[in-house]
Amino acid sequence: MTRMTNPLILKLEQRDHLSDEEKRALENAISRVRVVEADEDIVREGDRPGESSLLLDGFAARYKIVSNGRRQISALHVAGDFIDLHSFLLKTMDHGVLALTTCRIASVPHATLEKITDEYPHLTRMLWLDTLIDGAIHREWLTAMGRLSAAAHMAHLICELYLRLKVVGRAESDTVQLPITQAELGDTLGLSTVHVNRVLQELRKEGLIRFQGDVLTILDWERLKKVGEFTSTYLSLQNEDR
Amino acid sequence: MTRMTNPLILKLEQRDHLSDEEKRALENAISRVRVVEADEDIVREGDRPGESSLLLDGFAARYKIVSNGRRQISALHVAGDFIDLHSFLLKTMDHGVLALTTCRIASVPHATLEKITDEYPHLTRMLWLDTLIDGAIHREWLTAMGRLSAAAHMAHLICELYLRLKVVGRAESDTVQLPITQAELGDTLGLSTVHVNRVLQELRKEGLIRFQGDVLTILDWERLKKVGEFTSTYLSLQNEDR
DNA sequence: TAGCCGCACTTACATATGTTTACGCTGCAG
DNA sequence: CTGCAGCGTAAACATATGTAAGTGCGGCTA
Numbered sequence: 001m002t003r004m005t006n007p008l009i010l011k012l013e014q015r016d017h018l019s020d021e022e023k024r025a026l027e028n029a030i031s032r033v034r035v036v037e038a039d040e041d042i043v044r045e046g047d048r049p050g051e052s053s054l055l056l057d058g059f060a061a062r063y064k065i066v067s068n069g070r071r072q073i074s075a076l077h078v079a080g081d082f083i084d085l086h087s088f089l090l091k092t093m094d095h096g097v098l099a100l101t102t103c104r105i106a107s108v109p110h111a112t113l114e115k116i117t118d119e120y121p122h123l124t125r126m127l128w129l130d131t132l133i134d135g136a137i138h139r140e141w142l143t144a145m146g147r148l149s150a151a152a153h154m155a156h157l158i159c160e161l162y163l164r165l166k167v168v169g170r171a172e173s174d175t176v177q178l179p180i181t182q183a184e185l186g187d188t189l190g191l192s193t194v195h196v197n198r199v200l201q202e203l204r205k206e207g208l209i210r211f212q213g214d215v216l217t218i219l220d221w222e223r224l225k226k227v228g229e230f231t232s233t234y235l236s237l238q239n240e241d242r
Numbered sequence: 243m244t245r246m247t248n249p250l251i252l253k254l255e256q257r258d259h260l261s262d263e264e265k266r267a268l269e270n271a272i273s274r275v276r277v278v279e280a281d282e283d284i285v286r287e288g289d290r291p292g293e294s295s296l297l298l299d300g301f302a303a304r305y306k307i308v309s310n311g312r313r314q315i316s317a318l319h320v321a322g323d324f325i326d327l328h329s330f331l332l333k334t335m336d337h338g339v340l341a342l343t344t345c346r347i348a349s350v351p352h353a354t355l356e357k358i359t360d361e362y363p364h365l366t367r368m369l370w371l372d373t374l375i376d377g378a379i380h381r382e383w384l385t386a387m388g389r390l391s392a393a394a395h396m397a398h399l400i401c402e403l404y405l406r407l408k409v410v411g412r413a414e415s416d417t418v419q420l421p422i423t424q425a426e427l428g429d430t431l432g433l434s435t436v437h438v439n440r441v442l443q444e445l446r447k448e449g450l451i452r453f454q455g456d457v458l459t460i461l462d463w464e465r466l467k468k469v470g471e472f473t474s475t476y477l478s479l480q481n482e483d484r
Numbered sequence: 485t486a487g488c489c490g491c492a493c494t495t496a497c498a499t500a501t502g503t504t505t506a507c508g509c510t511g512c513a514g
Numbered sequence: 515c516t517g518c519a520g521c522g523t524a525a526a527c528a529t530a531t532g533t534a535a536g537t538g539c540g541g542c543t544a
Contacts, residue, residue, distance in 0.1 A: 052361045067471055072385035086378070089371040089484050094378055094476040118363045120491050125359055128370045128444050129331040131377065136328070136336055138380035143306045143314035146432025150501070182522065190388025197523060229309055234336040242331050392531070423491065434532050439493060 007080030007168040012126050014167055016242045022123040025116060030054070030106040042097040043084055049093065051107040052085045054117065058103030059179060064095045073188040074141075075134065076100075076161065076180070080168040085131055088113045099202055101179045127240055136234040145190055148229060151199045153189050155228030158209060162218055163232055178216040187211060203227075249322030250296055254368050256409055258484045264365040267358060272296070272348040283308040284339040284347060285326055291335065293349040294327045300345030301421060305429065306337045315430040316383075317376065318342075318403065318422070322410040327373055330355045343421045367484055378476040387432055390471065393441045395431050397470030400451060404460055405474055420458040445469075 009023055018026075031051065036042050042060060043049055046121045055077050062075040062083070074095060083097050088110050106123060119123045137160070144153045164175045180188075186196045203209050208224045210217040225231075251265055260268075273293065278284050278366040284302060285291055297319050304325070316337060319325045325339050330352050379402070385472045386395045407418045422430075428438045445451050450466045452459040460466060467473075 002542090047317040062381070064381070066385065066389045070389045074381040074384045086374045089367055090374050090378065090478055091480070091482050091484070092475055092478075095381060114367075116365055121360045121366075124363075124366060124370075125331055125356075128366075131370070131374060132328045132332055135373065135377040135380060136332065138377060138384060139304070139306070139316040139337060141306060141384055142316045142380060142432075144386065145384065146314040146429075147308045147312045151445075152249070179521085183520095187388075190384075194503080194524090195501055198501090201523090233334055236332055236334075238333070240333050242332070375498085424493090425491080435491095436493090436533080437531055440531090 001173065001200075008082065008130075010168050011080040011087065012130065015129060015236055015241060016126060018123070018126065022120055022126075025120055025123060029108045029112045029116065029211045031109050031112070033106050033112060036099045036103045036105055038101050038103075040099050041100055042088070042103065043093050045093055045096045047093045048082065048091055049087045049110075052088055052108055052113065053083050053097070054106040054108060055079055055081045055083050056104040056106055060101055061098050061188070062095050062099055063186065071187045072190065073184065074138065076188060078161070078165055078168060079170060080107075082127070082130055085127060086134075100184060113135075120227040122242075129236070129242055133234075133236050136236070140234050144228075150189065150191055150195055151202050152228050153191075154185070154196070154199045155203060155208065155224050156230050157185075157189065157228075158203075158216065158218075159221075159225055159228050159232075160231040160235070162216070163235060163237070167235075167237065174218040174221070176216050177214050178211075179214040182222055249298065250324065252410050253322040254482065255406050257371060257478055258368060258482060260365070260368065264319070264362060264368075264480075267362055269363060271350045271354045271358065273351050273354070275346060275348050278345045278347055279343045280341055280343050280345075281449075282341050284345065285329070285335050287335055287338045289329075289335045290333055291326065291329045291352075293351045293355070294330055294355065295325050295339070296348040296350060297321055297323045297325050298346040298348050300341040302345055303340050303342055303426065303430070304337050305340055313429045315426065316380065316430065318430060320403070320407055320410060321412060324350075324369070324372055327355075327369060328376075342426060360428075364484075366471055371484055375478050378478070382476050386470075392431065392433055392437055393444050395433075396427070396438070396441045396471050397445060397450065397466050399431065400429075400445075400458065401467055401470050401472040401474075402477070404458070405477060405479070406422075409477075409479065416460040416463070418458050419456050421456040 006027065009018065012018055042053055047206060057079050060077040060083055061073045063071050063073045065071050084093065137196055144156045146154065161178065162171060162176055165171045170176060182196045183193045186193045201209060208227065209218050210219060248269065251260065251268060254260055284295055299321050302319040302325055303315045305313050305315045307313050326335065329335055386398045388396065403420065404413060404418055407413045412418060424438045425435045430434045442453060450462050450469065452461060
C-alpha cells in the first residue's frame with residue numbers, strides 16, 4: 001500500500017535501476033508500520049534490535065549523550081532513510097535514535113534482510129550503498145565541523161538537507177518544511193544554541209535563507225553553496241550501474 | 243602468500259568466523275600488491291577507481307582540503323583496513339587517501355568484489371560490516387569533535403588507535419608504533435598544531451601516556467579511557483553470527 | 485662536516501564560540 | 515481566558531582554541 005510512494009524506493013532509484021522483483025522484495029520485507037511520537041526514542045543506545053527501522057515520514061536524529069549531559073547528533077534522518085540498517089550487522093546500537101517529529105516507521109526484520117542478502121545480490125548492494133552514503137555524509141560533517149566556520153557549517157547543512165528532502169519529493173521549488181529547533185541544530189553542528197541563533201541571523205542578513213517557524217526557504221542557492229563550500233558529490237545522486 | 247598474516251582476515255575473524263572457502267576467495271581477490279611512499283596519494287578526490295585498496299602495512303589517512311587550504315582528516319587507516327572499499331559502490335571518490343608512511347597496498351578489482359557479492363553472501367556481509375564499522379568510527383569522531391574538549395578528544399583517539407592496532411597484531415603490551423606528526427593529529431581532530439602540542443603535554447603531565455618519536459605508550463589505560471569517555475562498543479570487537 | 489629541513493615545542497596575543505541570564509512571543513492545557 | 519512551557523532572541527562577559535613568529539634539535543644530503 002505504500003507501493004507508489006515508498007520514499008526508500010524513490011531514493012534508491014535515483015542511484016540505480018531496481019527491478020520489479022527487487023521492489024517487491026523490499027515492499028514485502030516490511031513487517032509492520034508503527035508511529036512514534038515526537039521526542040520519543042525509536043531505538044536506544046545499547047539495544048540489540050531484531051529489526052531495522054525505515055523512516056516513512058517525519059524527522060529523526062541519531063544521537064549520543066556524553067558525560068556532562070551534552071548531546072551530539074551524528075545524523076539527521078528524513079523520509080526514505082533506513083535509520084538503523086547498520087544494526088543488522090553491527091548488532092549492538094552504539095547510539096540512540098530519537099523522533100524529532102511524529103514519525104511513521106516501517107520495520108524490516110533482520111532475518112528478512114539476511115534473506116535478501118542471500119537471494120538478491122544487486123538489491124543487497126543497493127542497501128549497502130545506502131549505508132555507504134550515510135558514511136559519506138558523516139565524513140562531510142566531520143570536515144565541516146573540523147575546518148569550517150560555524151556559519152559555513154550551517155550553510156553546508158542546509159544545502160545538504162534541502163537536497164536530500166528534494167530527492168524524496170519533500171521540497172517545493174526552493175522551500176522545505178524543516179521542523180528542527182535551534183537547540184537541535186546546535187547539537188548537530190556542535191554549537192551552543194546561542195551561537196546557532198547568531199549564525200542563522202547572519203545567513204538571513206546576507207539574504208541567503210529565510211527560516212520562519214518550520215519553513216526554510218533558500219533565497220540564494222549559489223551563494224549559499226559557496227558559503228558552505230558545498231558540493232553534492234558525496235550524496236551520490238548520479239544514476240549508475242552498481 | 244600473505245595467507246598466514248593477512249591483517250584483513252585477522253580483523254574480520256575477530257567479528258565472525260570465516261570459512262576456508264571465504265578466506266580463499268578473499269586471498270584470490272587480490273590482483274596485485276604495490277608500495278606507495280609516504281606523503282603520496284593512494285587515491286585522489288574525484289577519482290573513479292576500478293579497484294579498491296587494502297592496506298597491508300603502513301598508515302594512511304582519508305582527507306579533504308577546504309577552500310582556505312585547511313585540511314581535515316576523516317579517517318586514519320592501519321594494516322587490515324580496506325581504505326576505499328566504499329568506492330566499489332560510491333564510484334566517485336569524494337575525498338583523497340594519503341599514505342602517512344610507506345604503505346603496502348593490495349588491490350582488489352571491483353569486478354571481483356561484484357563476483358563476491360554474487361556468490362558469497364556471508365562474506366559480502368562481512369565486507370559490508372567493515373564499512374559499517376568505518377561509519378561507526380565516523381559517528382564517534384563526530385561526537386568527540388562536537389562535544390568533547392580537545393584533551394578528551396585526543397585521549398579518545400589514542401584509545402581507539404591503540405585498540406585497532408592491537409586487533410591486527412600491531413601492539414606490544416601497552417605500546418604501539420604511531421608514526422603520525424602533531425600536524426596530522428591536528429588535521430584529524432580539527433585542532434591547530436599548537437593546540438595538539440598543548441594537549442599532548444597535558445596528557446603526559448597527567449601520567450596517561452608517553453609519546454616519544456613514533457612510540458606511543460599507554461601508561462594508565464583506565465584513566466585514559468575515562469578522560470576520553472571511551473567505550474569500545476562501536477568497534478564491534480565481539481564475535482557474533484553476522 | 486656543514487647546512488638545511490622537518491618537527492616538536494614556546495610565548496604572546498587574537499578571536500570565535502560558550503555561558504549565563506533574561507525577556508517576550510506563541511500555543512497549548514487547565 | 516489564563517498561565518505556563520518551549521522557543522527564538524538579546525546582551526555582557528568568559529574562555530578554549532587559533533594565529534603568528536620563532537627557537538632548537540636531530541637526521542639527511544651534499
